Amino acid sequence: MKVFRVPIALRLFLTVLLTTLLLTTVSLGVLHWAMQKNFAKYVADVEMQKLDHLMTNLAEVYTVHHDWGNAIQAQILQIEGEAGPDDYDRLSRWWLRRQYDIALQQRYFEEHTTAMNSDSLNKSDIKQGLNEEEIELIRKNIPSEFQPFEGLIFPLSANQNLVRADKKTDSNLTNEPSKKQYIAIPDRLGLSSRLSLYDVNHQFVVGEPSPDQVSYRPISVDGKVVGYLGLKPVLDQDDALSINFFSNQKRYLFLVYAFTFLVSLIAASLLATYFKIPIQRLLRGTRELTKGNYEYQVKINRNDELGDLSCELNQLAVILDHHETSRRQWVADTSHELKTPLAVLQAQIEAMQDGIRKPTPEHFESMLRQVTSLKKLTQDLADLAQAEAMQLKCYFAEVNPWAVIEQEIDNFKPKFEQAQLTVTAQGDNTNLLLDIDRFKQIMVNLIGNSIRYTEEGGQIHIHTEQSTTEWTVYVDDSPLGLTDEQLVNLGQRFYRVDDSRTRATGGTGLGLALSVKITEALGGKLSFEHSPLGGLRCKLTFPKHIKQ
Incomplete structure (x- = not known):
């Protein structure tokens, strides 16, 4: 019964193809999973780069109070009046948002005052209609990070000109008309509602706690980390935009996968053919050697192991041809050397049988010389055979x-x-x-x-x-x-x-x-x-x- 065999070229083809497909599948799968898992965090990390001013302000506040809880409590106690039952809790929740608004206003003021003081005024600034009086108004009303609640009085319900600070609860925080005016700066990125503050041990302090993955940036004072500013990712892998984004990515990855499969198919086919042809030639050469055709030469011009194997096979063919020629010559020479004294000895015996030669001592001595010559020849042949077989004692x-x-x-x-x-x-x-x-x-x-x-x-x-x-x-x-x-x-x-x-x-x-x-x-x-x-x-x- 003939056993089915898988040719080595086909094995090589399948090995290269399947290995490439496996690596591509794993690589693209891991890439897609990593994108889904880390893309939202990456966006949050990019957004965190825009919070440098806020982090500087928070570091300066910590430098004064040396504790986040003390800093928040001290700044709330700056408000005059008698607090309502839940005023302290509301202000504590609002404190980090207020610090973000202050940092945003300060950055806005710095950018526009720099533009106003420059030799050439930006066209974008002219379109906004900012003049020196408006810039001065902003400067006078910019709050300080050390007095984030300036202009408020207790109870919070007594404040007028409601400022919506919290969509659910903080809808009645105002500024006193006699003091600094509250100038709202639009939060186009929506960062204020996703900020949170953590101490040096990553324990939550204030802000918006989130069970989801949060991007952190350390807050340092004199080279020492004193806390972390956290930001909840704006993207959710389950929302519509994320689903649409990752669907597009899947299509691109599928195109890459299909292209990789096609290239692997072609490369594996060419590689299998590259090895199949010389292997077939080597196989044909060994078959010729088994048939006794020692003059057959395998022609493979390659500088690799298959090329070396073809050279060795050709050299083996030369050696076998030499050995075969030597064997035939050995048999012919041995036969010739044995035939001569045997023919002489036979002729002498037949001559005696026919009565042509008499059985004299001289004739027997001549016959003995032929026997001695045969004995020496056979002994030399035996010794030479043992010596060539490395069995000579x-x-x-x-x-x-x-x-x-x-x-x-x-x-x-x-x-x-x-x-x-x-x-x-x-x-x-x-x-x-x-x-x-x-x-x-x-x-x-x-x-x-x-x-x-x-x-x-x-x-x-x-x-x-x-x-x-x-x-x-x-x-x-x-x-x-x-x-x-x-x-x-x-x-x-x-x-x-x-x-x-x-x-x-x-x-x-x-x-x-x-x-x-x-x-x-x-x-x-x-x-x-x-x-x-x-x-x-x-x-x-x-x-x-x-x-x-």
């Missing part, structure tokens, strides 16, 4: 490598004499952490290779050099020499410089390749160079073992 111990080399030179003396080669050896003793049998195997391969590829009458020079950290032995021989191309290929499996000569001397083409792998397993390095003697130089280097 090594038993390390402290060894004097130069003593081992001298011993092997003595063992090769008959072959040196047979090939008429001059051998010189000079080296230094040291102690290295090596597997003595594996080290002998390396030296046997190197010396044997020099014997096979050095012409009769030539020379072989074996010598060492060492530093505080490394010990190196050189095996130099005289021609035959090698070309640069041959030198590069030296050490590869089944590679022979002179194929016919190597077969005649019993070489399999695995000795140097096996020596390279064994050296690496022992922690050393084997390299090949042109020899100063004109032939090949084998350079074998091992790190010195430092005792702790």
Whole structure:
């Protein structure tokens, strides 16, 4: 049963789209909620900026009396006469409004007197018909914040020229005709009916208490807060104007939401396509690799992780192609190397069976040489396979490598004499952490290779050099020499410089390749160079073992 899968491009598309929509929905929702909750307070804060004169007057009143209750009581007691039963309560409620009216009149007077005293008169002032006599009349009748009830007498019912100070109760407060006249300044913003005064602990003192949210401004005297002036918001989120305003805002937010959705849809689609195309190419490339098409290359020109992945995939294809070629060459070379001695051995046995060759000791010795060659070939193949798989067993111990080399030179003396080669050896003793049998195997391969590829009458020079950290032995021989191309290929499996000569001397083409792998397993390095003697130089280097 085929399981339904969601493609990665579709997942990316949905993730980007839904994430953008979620963020937009939350952001616009929070914005709308914050506007509804804080817009009225914001308007009140703006209105509070117009109360600077009132706050200055209140601070000066507090400076004189040092307490809001004392200030209100002292200013009410300035009124002459005998108060009625509820006169004190009415005046206490009216006190803050009266202070606002006084501040408004003072500001009005200051603004217009400044205009009258300026070099050029404002056209707006001329239209209002204000002249010097009227300005003087205003100046004489401006009340003081220290005497807000000047002109009133107790009981309040005895006052004439009613001044409507409170829509519900305070409709009979007047000024005495013989004293300052009460000049009404219109309160176009309606601030007086929404003011309230609080002490330093935010406890209500006078004014219009409100259970709704109130905007506060601190009243300071000599840098110390002594109270707060509160203002009830003029807007209510449930009134008709507010509902209409927020309805318009909802429409604008919906348009923003729709536009954001459209842009997110396009951006998510482009982003998904941007990632989908290279992923499909990578998928196609991996499918080609599984089919064995190692020459297939993925073309993605991008400077990101997908571009890096395509480069790695192409490099993997190159490595797999190289390994496949090497595997095929390995099989072909191994088959060829096994086939030759087996064919010779088969021909000799068939000749004996047919009576062409007699089973003499010489013929048996020739057959034994073929069997020995097969045995050595299979052993070298097994060792090389273990070395390449990093499974070659090594038993390390402290060894004097130069003593081992001298011993092997003595063992090769008959072959040196047979090939008429001059051998010189000079080296230094040291102690290295090596597997003595594996080290002998390396030296046997190197010396044997020099014997096979050095012409009769030539020379072989074996010598060492060492530093505080490394010990190196050189095996130099005289021609035959090698070309640069041959030198590069030296050490590869089944590679022979002179194929016919190597077969005649019993070489399999695995000795140097096996020596390279064994050296690496022992922690050393084997390299090949042109020899100063004109032939090949084998350079074998091992790190010195430092005792702790």
